Amino acid sequence: MSASKDGVEEAFTRLDKERLLEITYLNGGGRTFRGDRQNFLSFLNVLRKEGESGFCDVVLEVDGQSFPAHRCVLAANSQFFYTLFTSGMRDSNEKHIKLCSLSSSALSTILDFFYTRDIVVNKDNAEELLEAASFLLLNHVKNACATIISSNLSISNCFSTKRLADRYALDELKRKADSFMKENFQAAKQQKEFLDLEPYEVKELISSDSVRVEKEEEVFEAILNWVKHDPSDRTKELSILLPCLRYGSLSPKFLEEQFEKDPIFEDNSFCQNFLKQQRRRRRSARSNKQPMSKERPSARIHDVVIGVGRGNLRTSFCYDIQSELIYKLPDPPSPFFQLGAAAIGRELYTICRDRHDWDDNATSLMKHKLGSNNRFFDRFWVEINESLLKPNVCYDKAIVLPLKEKLYVLGGCMSFENRTVDMQCYDPNEGEWKAMAKMNTSRCMIGAVATNSYIYAIGGKKSHVTVGEKLVERYNPEANEWTSMADMFYIRVNPQVVATSNGIFAIGGLTGTEPGYCCEVYKESSDKWTLIPALPNRIPKISLSLNDEVYVISGGQSWKYSKKKDLWKKSPMFRSLLNGFDDFHFVQLKLPKFCYEQYYRIAAHSLVRYNRSYYDCSSDDDDESDYQDPWFFWGDDSSESEW
Numbered sequence: 001m002s003a004s005k006d007g008v009e010e011a012f013t014r015l016d017k018e019r020l021l022e023i024t025y026l027n028g029g030g031r032t033f034r035g036d037r038q039n040f041l042s043f044l045n046v047l048r049k050e051g052e053s054g055f056c057d058v059v060l061e062v063d064g065q066s067f068p069a070h071r072c073v074l075a076a077n078s079q080f081f082y083t084l085f086t087s088g089m090r091d092s093n094e095k096h097i098k099l100c101s102l103s104s105s106a107l108s109t110i111l112d113f114f115y116t117r118d119i120v121v122n123k124d125n126a127e128e129l130l131e132a133a134s135f136l137l138l139n140h141v142k143n144a145c146a147t148i149i150s151s152n153l154s155i156s157n158c159f160s161t162k163r164l165a166d167r168y169a170l171d172e173l174k175r176k177a178d179s180f181m182k183e184n185f186q187a188a189k190q191q192k193e194f195l196d197l198e199p200y201e202v203k204e205l206i207s208s209d210s211v212r213v214e215k216e217e218e219v220f221e222a223i224l225n226w227v228k229h230d231p232s233d234r235t236k237e238l239s240i241l242l243p244c245l246r247y248g249s250l251s252p253k254f255l256e257e258q259f260e261k262d263p264i265f266e267d268n269s270f271c272q273n274f275l276k277q278q279r280r281r282r283r284s285a286r287s288n289k290q291p292m293s294k295e296r297p298s299a300r301i302h303d304v305v306i307g308v309g310r311g312n313l314r315t316s317f318c319y320d321i322q323s324e325l326i327y328k329l330p331d332p333p334s335p336f337f338q339l340g341a342a343a344i345g346r347e348l349y350t351i352c353r354d355r356h357d358w359d360d361n362a363t364s365l366m367k368h369k370l371g372s373n374n375r376f377f378d379r380f381w382v383e384i385n386e387s388l389l390k391p392n393v394c395y396d397k398a399i400v401l402p403l404k405e406k407l408y409v410l411g412g413c414m415s416f417e418n419r420t421v422d423m424q425c426y427d428p429n430e431g432e433w434k435a436m437a438k439m440n441t442s443r444c445m446i447g448a449v450a451t452n453s454y455i456y457a458i459g460g461k462k463s464h465v466t467v468g469e470k471l472v473e474r475y476n477p478e479a480n481e482w483t484s485m486a487d488m489f490y491i492r493v494n495p496q497v498v499a500t501s502n503g504i505f506a507i508g509g510l511t512g513t514e515p516g517y518c519c520e521v522y523k524e525s526s527d528k529w530t531l532i533p534a535l536p537n538r539i540p541k542i543s544l545s546l547n548d549e550v551y552v553i554s555g556g557q558s559w560k561y562s563k564k565k566d567l568w569k570k571s572p573m574f575r576s577l578l579n580g581f582d583d584f585h586f587v588q589l590k591l592p593k594f595c596y597e598q599y600y601r602i603a604a605h606s607l608v609r610y611n612r613s614y615y616d617c618s619s620d621d622d623d624e625s626d627y628q629d630p631w632f633f634w635g636d637d638s639s640e641s642e643w
Contacts, residue, residue: 044073045115059096060111063104066096067111077114079137099135106132110141121145123152127164134168146173153180159193159201182210183598189222195229199237202226207244212298214371214594216249219296220258231264239270248295298594303546305577307584307607308332308341308350315607318370318596321546324576326607327599330368330379339363340400341585342407344428346370346595348587349407350381351388351400363388365426371595388424388433399448400585403455403477405429410439410457410475411446423475437480439473447495449504451524453477456485456499458506459492468493468510472522486527489520496543498550502563505532505550508540519561533567535559541582546573553578576604 047055048068056068074081085092099107106128113119119141121129126148133141146165150173153161158181165174181188182205188194197205205211206219213219223241227234247255255275258265265271305319309332316329329348332338336352343349348368365388366381388409398412407426422443423436439457445468446460455475461468468491473482488506495509495516504522506529511518517534538554545551550561551571556578560571581604 041115041117044070048111048115057095060107061096061098062102062107065104067107069111073114077138080135101135102132103128110136110138113141119144121148123148130164130168142168142170146170149173150176153177155184155187156191156193158184158188159191159197179210181205182208183212185211185213185222186218189218189225194222195226197226199234199240203240203244206241209297211296212594212597213296214299214592216246216296216299217251217254220245220250220254224258224262224264227264235264235268238268242271242274246294246296246299249299298597299592301590301592304589304591304596305544306341306343306348306587306589307581308338308587310583310585311337313338313583317602317607318599319576320596321574326576326602326604327596328602329599330381333366333381333383336364338585340398340409341587342400342402343587343589344402344405344407346591347428349400350585351409370591398444399446401448401450401455403450406477408436408450408455410448410455411444411460437475437482440482440484441469441471441473443469443471445494447492447497447506447509449497449499451499451504456497456504458497459488459495459509461493467491486522486529488529489531490516490518492516496540496552498543498545500545500548500550502548505543505561507543507552508535532561535568542577542586544574544586544588580605580607
């Protein structure tokens with residue numbers, strides 16, 4: 001018995017064993033039964049594979065191979081075949097039909113799909129199946145192929161994928177490929193596919209606001225590399241491509257140097273005239289105090305606030321002050337308590353403690369690079385192996401600050417044996433921690449800030465059980481020494497400290513036994529403190545600076561200090577941080593949007609992961625309950641809550 005006869009017999013056996021399913025009861029005692037439709041298709045497929053000797057009424061010929069089939073099945077699955085068989089043309093009645101626009105393997109796969117309703121699409125066959133499905137008007141197969149192609153989108157194929165999507169009118173795939181190449185322009189412009197683009201494709205790409213680059217110079221270099229790939233034909237395209245640059249983001253010095261040193265611009269009259277025109281525009285813009293031209297959005301510098309959750313709050317974010325948008329950064333690792341955060345350049349650091357281990361080596365340093373342009377590393381913090389010398393830092397009792405490309409940890413808990421190092425420095429270039437000069441009066445619960453040349457340690461306590469201090473000391477990193485400066489007017493424990501060109505602001509803090517609203521400002525030039533108006537009966541929760549102005553968030557409102565009027569007034573700034581963000585360590589930076597736009601945007605409320613009702617300061621009757629030790633809320637067991 002032949003293999004095909006075996007298949008027929010097997011199909012009949014399945015039919016014999018099939019049991020019909022009762023669907024409905026009818027009037028008069030009758031019933032509706034339903035059989036397995038799949039058995040019918042399977043049987044037809046078996047008959048198809050018998051070939052011409054049996055029941056097939058058409059043979060499709062592709063690449064010299066023959067594929068018997070049933071006209072009714074082809075017409076029921078494909079509008080192409082339905083139209084062909086009903087058109088009345090000569091081919092519509094032919095037994096043998098030649099198809100020239102698809103491969104034999106693709107047709108075989110599609111015919112199996114017609115009879116079984118199952119089709120396997122993978123990265124190896126997706127493109128040829130897409131071509132066949134487009135020819136046979138099979139939109140559902142086209143979409144399946146587009147899904148597979150999209151899932152395999154990469155730097156090396158994003159340009160060809162976009163062309164493929166264009167050819168077959170796959171709008172969603174085209175959008176994804178276009179977005180991918182723009183978001184990954186830095187890597188994509190180095191691919192051979194980029195050098196093979198047509199002039200109109202290059203123009204379309206570099207003209208977009210969505211191209212993500214750190215500097216506009218990268219776009220200029222991409223144009224130059226593309227032109228030099230075939231200078232004899234492409235030099236003339238400079239007149240189309242150069243005007244697409246965003247000269248507001250381009251360094252004038254860079255442009256001049258490129259035009260002077262590269263011979264490709266020397267004999268090009270358009271380029272020389274273009275350079276002169278840009279010089280005139282720049283002079284005009286400078287005299288009118290206006291920007292040169294529209295900037296590339298990704299290269300535009302923004303004021304941002306980075307927030308890293310304190311203690312157990314495992315979350316971090318980037319807040320764009322201008323747009324008031326929040327971008328979700330990777331969660332700090334578990335099971336660490338976050339003790340402090342700072343940034344050196346675009347590298348964000350957090351110092352943390354293993355909440356289950358309080359030994360000497362339990363303190364860790366984590367790093368996350370902003371704007372790495374690496375989708376893998378964008379999702380993680382990296383642990384740096386170098387541990388602090390001693391774990392003398394405890395929750396909310398120490399400060400982490402950057403100064404001159406180094407990281408400093410000062411203050412900390414001084415109530416326990418062997419916790420004697422109250423100032424440590426980490427140099428990323430050397431990769432190690434060093435003990436620095438101790439403060440003249442070792443303290444924890446201080447306020448601290450770094451100016452251009454010094455670190456100031458303000459207020460605090462000598463131990464957890466003593467009263468607060470008015471002391472102020474200044475650290476000089478060049479001499480590695482502390483100097484006592486003028487005392488403050490008030491005792492301050494855990495004050496908030498902000499430095500501007502107008503001075504160092506000490507805001508709030510426990511003044512004696514009561515939560516403080518009072519504020520004062522220190523002038524470095526005169527070594528004097530001056531009292532300024534107290535906050536309007538509000539406990540300061542967050543203190544930030546912007547454009548050399550001081551802002552305080554408290555009581556669900558933002559307050560700005562007006563030096564001219566010497567008062568605090570309500571401000572619309574930082575509206576997204578008004579509620580529920582006082583349990584974060586904050587770092588303020590100026591960054592190009594390139595550094596954080598790859599992270600996904602979130603709503604402010606999604607960062608609040610526990611009940612913060614105890615921070616509600618909406619009334620004017622603030623009391624001590626609003627200022628309880630945060631460990632009361634965070635401690636999971638008695639040993640932790642003692643801290």
